[in-house]
Amino acid sequence: AQTVTQSQPEMSVQEAETVTLSCTYDTSESDYYLFWYKQPPSRQMILVIRQEAYKQQNATENRFSVNFQKAAKSFSLKISDSQLGDAAMYFCASIPTGTASKLTFGTGTRLQVTL
Amino acid sequence: DGGITQSPKYLFRKEGQNVTLSCEQNLNHDAMYWYRQDPGQGLRLIYYSQIVNDFQKGDIAEGYSVSREKKESFPLTVTSAQKNPTAFYLCASKPPGQGTPLHGYTFGSGTRLTVV
Numbered sequence: 564a565q566t567v568t569q570s571q572p573e574m575s576v577q578e579a580e581t582v583t584l585s586c587t588y589d590t591s592e593s594d595y596y597l598f599w600y601k602q603p604p605s606r607q608m609i610l611v612i613r614q615e616a617y618k619q620q621n622a623t624e625n626r627f628s629v630n631f632q633k634a635a636k637s638f639s640l641k642i643s644d645s646q647l648g649d650a651a652m653y654f655c656a657s658i659p660t661g662t663a664s665k666l667t668f669g670t671g672t673r674l675q676v677t678l
Numbered sequence: 679d680g681g682i683t684q685s686p687k688y689l690f691r692k693e694g695q696n697v698t699l700s701c702e703q704n705l706n707h708d709a710m711y712w713y714r715q716d717p718g719q720g721l722r723l724i725y726y727s728q729i730v731n732d733f734q735k736g737d738i739a740e741g742y743s744v745s746r747e748k749k750e751s752f753p754l755t756v757t758s759a760q761k762n763p764t765a766f767y768l769c770a771s772k773p774p775g776q777g778t779p780l781h782g783y784t785f786g787s788g789t790r791l792t793v794v
């Protein structure tokens with residue numbers, strides 16, 4: 564079984580600043596993937612970034628990067644140069660490899676971006 | 679363009695009624711999923727289906743039913759046995775492959791169900 568924990572229900576950041584959203588997970592699987600999804604007010608789920616657990620290098624997608632600490636089971640998301648359009652709910656999720664695997668989500672962090 | 683279509687966008691149900699939420703995909707994905715989203719609880723898995731004519735219960739299946747008669751369609755019925763059905767429902771699918779969900783899931787735009 565997997566669990567994903569997001570301990571920050573809400574976060575706020577000023578435009579152009581950097582913010583880090585926290586996520587911890589627990590799994591008994593040896594190989595898995597980790598994701599950050601963004602859900603804007605439209606409620607459409609958008610994949611932000613993904614990390615393969617067997618890769619030590621942290622994933623980066625433009626202004627978004629992760630700090631993946633496998634031993635600590637931590638997977639935080641850093642948003643640099645925050646923009647108003649970054650305001651949304653952010654969900655951390657994990658899934659083991661395997662055809663029958665299922666995505667498990669955290670409870671989400673609501674990010675506000677202020678001027 | 680390929681994608682997942684959920685309908686209706688908003689749905690109102692009277693107490694004691696069954697309602698069916700539609701989910702259709704044209705992505706040729708084998709696996710499909712239904713999640714429920716409540717404030718402060720994230721997304722919780724209701725049912726999922728790996729292939730046609732087969733489906734499994736997720737973490738919160740009580741009060742719900744599904745069918746998978748066609749690869750493209752995975753409707754969810756919210757029955758009168760579901761005591762608190764007001765929520766946002768998301769349908770998702772996963773590409774076929776050898777167990778490498780590198781691209782995560784593709785999500786529909788959701789259905790907001792309200793009991794009146």
